[in-house]
Structure formats: C-alpha cells, structure tokens
Amino acid sequence: MQLTLEFGGGLELLCDSKKIHNVNIEQHNGEDKLIMKDLLSWVQTNLIKERPEMFMKGDTVRPGVLVLENDCDWELSGQLNTSLEDKDVVVFISTLHGG
Amino acid sequence: MEGEGGERKRGARLCCVCKKSRASVKRPKTLEQICRECFYDAFESEIHQVILENQLFSPGERVAIGASGGKDSTVLAYVLSKLNRLHNYGLHLFLLSVDEGITGYRDDSLETVHRNQIQYGLPLKVVSYKDLYGWTMDEIVRVIGLKNNCTFCGVFRRQALDRGASLLKVDKVVTGHNADDIAETVLLNLLRGDVARLSRCTSITTGEDGPIPRCKPFKYTYEKEIVMYAYFKKLDYFSTECIYSPNAYRGFAREFIKDLERIRC
Numbered sequence: 001m002q003l004t005l006e007f008g009g010g011l012e013l014l015c016d017s018k019k020i021h022n023v024n025i026e027q028h029n030g031e032d033k034l035i036m037k038d039l040l041s042w043v044q045t046n047l048i049k050e051r052p053e054m055f056m057k058g059d060t061v062r063p064g065v066l067v068l069e070n071d072c073d074w075e076l077s078g079q080l081n082t083s084l085e086d087k088d089v090v091v092f093i094s095t096l097h098g099g
Numbered sequence: 100m101e102g103e104g105g106e107r108k109r110g111a112r113l114c115c116v117c118k119k120s121r122a123s124v125k126r127p128k129t130l131e132q133i134c135r136e137c138f139y140d141a142f143e144s145e146i147h148q149v150i151l152e153n154q155l156f157s158p159g160e161r162v163a164i165g166a167s168g169g170k171d172s173t174v175l176a177y178v179l180s181k182l183n184r185l186h187n188y189g190l191h192l193f194l195l196s197v198d199e200g201i202t203g204y205r206d207d208s209l210e211t212v213h214r215n216q217i218q219y220g221l222p223l224k225v226v227s228y229k230d231l232y233g234w235t236m237d238e239i240v241r242v243i244g245l246k247n248n249c250t251f252c253g254v255f256r257r258q259a260l261d262r263g264a265s266l267l268k269v270d271k272v273v274t275g276h277n278a279d280d281i282a283e284t285v286l287l288n289l290l291r292g293d294v295a296r297l298s299r300c301t302s303i304t305t306g307e308d309g310p311i312p313r314c315k316p317f318k319y320t321y322e323k324e325i326v327m328y329a330y331f332k333k334l335d336y337f338s339t340e341c342i343y344s345p346n347a348y349r350g351f352a353r354e355f356i357k358d359l360e361r362i363r364c
Contacts, residue, residue: 008330008338009170009326009338010338010339010340013339063354063357063358063360063361064353064357066323066326066327068330071123071331072121072122072123072124073122073123073124073125073327075125076112076122076123076124076125076132091330093326093330094338095170095322095323095325095326096340096353097169097170097338097339097340098167098169098340098341098344
C-alpha cells in the first residue's frame with residue numbers, strides 16, 4: 001500500500017528532518033486492510049529515528065499530536081481504527097511547542 | 100448520503116452546522132463535527148465575540164501583537180488583521196518581536212515573523228535582550244546553567260515587550276496565549292501554591308493600572324483549533340521547541356492536562 005506521510009509541528013526532526021515521506025507498506029496478514037494502529041507502529045519502527053516518546057505514548061500518538069487522513073481529523077474516522085487505502089495522505093502535526 | 104460498502108465513504112460524516120459539506124474536524128471546544136468553512140466562521144466569530152464582550156479594544160487604538168513566529172502569534176496576527184478589517188475595529192496593528200538571542204531557535208523564528216510582516220502587511224519592530232540588557236539568553240545560560248532558564252527569560256521578555264511597546268507608542272499589547280496555556284498556568288500555580296499568581300492568571304486583560312495594558316484574545320481558544328486553522332489556511336509558522344524548555348516545570352502540567360483531555364472524551 002502506497003501512502004504519503006507528512007510530519008509537522010516539529011515532528012519532522014524525529015525523522016531525519018524530512019517533512020514528507022512516500023512509503024510503501026507491506027501487509028503481512030494477507031488482507032488488503034491497514035488501520036491507523038498498524039501504520040503508527042510501522043512509523044515508529046521505520047521512520048522515527050530519535051526520541052520516540054515525542055511521537056507515541058503506548059499504542060497511540062502522544063497527547064498533543066494531531067492526525068489527519070486526507071485532510072480529515074482522525075477523531076471523525078475512529079482514530080486508531082481508521083482504515084487506510086492506497087494513495088492516502090496521512091499528516092501528523094505536533095501542537096507541543098511555543099506559540 | 101451513505102455510500103455502499105467498498106466505496107470511499109469511510110468516516111464521511113456531514114457537517115453538523117451546514118449539513119451540506121463533509122466534516123473535516125472534530126472541535127475539542129464543542130465536540131461538534133464540522134466542515135472547514137463552518138469551522139473558519141465559528142473560530143473567527145467566537146474570537147470576535149470575546150473581543151466585544153470583554154471590550155478589549157477601542158477605535159483608533161495602536162495595538163502591538165507579540166509575535167514570535169510561532170503558531171499562536173501567527174494565527175493571532177492573521178485573525179486580528181482580518182477581524183479589524185471585517186468589523187471595522189479601527190485599530191492600527193503592529194507586530195512586535197523579542198529576540199532573546201537563542202541560537203538555532205530565535206534566529207529561525209524571527210525569519211518567520213519577517214515573512215508574516217510581508218504576508219499580513221503589518222509593520223514590525225524587533226527588540227533584543229542584547230540591546231536592552233547587554234546579555235543574550237545563551238550568555239545568561241552559560242553563567243547560570245540549565246536551571247530556571249524560563250523564569251529569567253519570562254521576566255526579561257515581559258520587560259522587553261513593554262519597552263518595545265513604548266518605542267512603538269502603542270496603547271495595548273496582545274499576546275497569543277490560548278486556553279491550553281492558561282489551563283497549564285492555573286495548574287502550575289496550584290502545584291506551586293502561588294496564590295498571588297493564581298488569582299491573577301486567568302484575567303483576559305492585565306496591567307490596566309500600568310502604562311500599557313495587555314490582553315489575550317485567544318483566552319478561550321483551544322490550541323488544537325489554532326493548529327487546525329493554521330493548517331487548513333496554510334499559514335506560515337515556526338514550530339521548534341526552545342532548546343532550554345525541556346527543563347521547565349510547565350512541561351509536567353502540559354502533559355498532565357493532555358492526558359486528562361484524552362480520557363475526558
């Protein structure tokens with residue numbers, strides 16, 4: 001599954017200062033389904049190069065990190081249960097910095 | 100209109116206000132599911148209401164916007180500029196920035212403020228710790244170490260804003276402190292037993308007895324909404340943590356409040 005991931009609000013510093021990542025995720029369960037929960041753990045393992053506690057807390061994003069799927073708040077689509085499809089754009093924005 | 104299974108209708112809820120467009124954001128303030136346009140309207144009109152109800156401004160006033168290049172002050176400059184035009188507040192707006200002399204942090208965010216100056220067409224004044232006090236924050240930290248940096252910096256910055264404001268001959272200073280900031284401050288003062296600060300820290304206007312009062316138009320505005328507004332409107336802001344802030348006590352209050360918010364919903 002091909003996805004475009006964007007990191008903002010300072011999160012890009014955790015992934016080699018790169019804001020936009022075009023990734024290809026292999027699914028292991030044989031199905032064509034990927035949910036946000038799976039994506040988060042994939043990102044944690046493959047993209048986050050330092051200070052993982054700034055991105056995730058437990059099995060979800062750190063409180064204060066906003067997640068958008070195709071420019072839509074993930075709180076509207078079930079958060080961790082949000083299902084992802086090929087060519088989706090997922091944006092992670094941290095709000096935890098000075099204003 | 101619900102789609103059939105297999106179509107891309109995942110999470111396609113309608114805006115609860117206009118009931119026509121697809122909802123893009125769940126507002127933490129009201130828990131409403133709302134589309135972009137309705138969100139912009141609600142966001143802006145609520146701030147306009149806060150300004151009116153609290154009588155924050157008078158026509159003809161010169162107002163300096165404390166601008167750091169960060170999310171709150173950038174959105175504040177954008178929205179205040181817009182409301183000033185839309186509702187004829189009759190204000191003369193300025194951007195006022197403080198350069199604490201923190202390498203790798205402030206020099207980058209000041210570039211953002213210079214861009215904001217052009218993007219919003221507002222005159223800009225920058226005052227620096229070096230000019231005012233003869234010390235940059237970097238130099239101060241080298242002497243005092245990595246402890247209580249925010250305490251020193253906070254005091255110096257308030258003074259610096261006052262000095263900048265008087266150089267600009269403004270009647271008022273506005274800052275981008277949002278609802279989350281104020282919640283953290285309440286908790287912070289509670290935890291420290293600072294009763295004096297606790298009694299003052301939720302006032303929307305402060306320093307009325309002094310030469311230049313300051314106010315916080317974003318007092319009731321949620322941080323998430325500020326960030327979503329900036330994201331959808333593609334507003335230019337700088338977002339890196341000050342290198343000295345990880346040691347600040349406020350971080351604990353922030354973490355606690357964010358955890359509470361999560362279980363509240």
